[in-house]
Amino acid sequence: MTANSAWWDADADEYQATHGRFLGDADFVWCPEGVRESDAGLLGAVAGADVLEIGCGSAPCARWLTARGARTVALDLSAGMLRHAREGNERTGLHPVLLRAGAEQLPLRSDSFDVACSAFGAVPFVASIDAVFSEVARVLRPGGRWVFSVTHPLRWIFPDDPGPNGLTATQPYFDRTPYVEVDGDGAATYVEYHRTLGDFVRSLDSAGLRLVDLVEPEWPEGHTRNWGQWSPLRGKLFPGTAIFRTVFRP
Template sequence: MQQWPHPPVTAHRRPAGEDESRRANGPDWDRYADEYQATHGEFLGDAGFVWGPEGLTEADAGILGPVEGRDVLEVGSGAGQCSRWVRERGGRAVGLDLSHRQLQHSRRIDEASGVAVPSVLGTATHLPFGDASFDVVFSSFGALQFVADIERAVAETARVLRPGGRFAFSITHPTRWMFPDDPTEEGLTATQSYWDRTPYVEVDDETGRTAYVEHHRTLGDWVRLLADAGFRITTLLEPEWPADNERLWGGWSRVRGRLTPGTAIFGSELPS
């Protein structure tokens, strides 16, 4: 397994805007992509749709609704596993990701699997598609928590959706930010206020450059964002950690997952 060639970093809680977040997270995912696919590729599947580290699949959740014959956009598509699942079920899925290296992995799996996902390099805040281009837009743990200008991203999603279109996404569960990034028993003590929206920022110790940014919002923030953009919320899932899932995924684990949710999944739709 390839190791993540990331230099030592120091974590901070401080403001970070859209430009800084994008400059940090694109190169960060380029560095991390090889390790991510080597570590989690089998769990994700070449054409699998998993909503988060707990392993809840779209086949079981059914948040997108029928995809056959529909135009579908995956924001933060990575190696295209979810979009490939959609294509195998008759949907016309397209991927978009900030990381060039992740899209190279998508091309690799396209060729190996024979199921190709048309994909573009881009950001959630500037979707390179015309108005009303899609029936479904989704993001499986792929983009929204890395976006500072979240109002713009949600508005862009609404713009490219057709009337009656569906928008679904999974994010780090907001309560997750109360705890240290430690999947063991030592990480079960709340150390951070749930209502503190200050971004989590990692800075390269050697260069002083921002290496990673993640943004926290409460459940109420997400409800307001969707409502303000004209969406009607249809689903909010908080998957429990399965007893047989022994996987460690960053700060996610069975130790933590048996007590508190790690993932929140929203489903919503525009008026017809």
């Protein structure tokens, strides 16, 4: 957690400069493929709902939700990303509540939200998805929805490369060893965790979060933007994103 917090703090300005225009100031983009909540409707009705965004980054999704009548709370571990979130709030006049917190211990009351969501936030960077999903279930009301997007687990077997080198499998799908970057002293500076599709399903089920859909977005025609390992070349052949839609049924 400490490594990723420091990494995102250091990368916040560059990330915003690179991706801010694509993500928008008050738009809900689920993934590099460009799936928008305004088109997909994965969260269901949000007007008048209590909505929690986990791993909000600069909070464009939270502002989109607020603009549509949701009472929105958005949290992130990175102070650097939350600085951009506050600036976005001032630019737009939309003010979801912003909190600095991790996803494994939510500083929120139980049974207080109708919807929880995360667009590539927090879930890939925590050591325990069981802890995250249990916390999400705790703060959701019965029947509440939890929808989140992550890198498709299939991508783990390929090099993190948008070009031809990223088309050849080199890593075992079942190897759950985290990806770790270290500094010159050997201290971890970035950590990302791999789970199989089955790992996600079992962890969700144990928390009482029932899977109702698994969306694997196809690469859209005419979409030419590379984002890290995401590219038209790879997107035409295999999925890059998995979006899990669940309902809390205790």
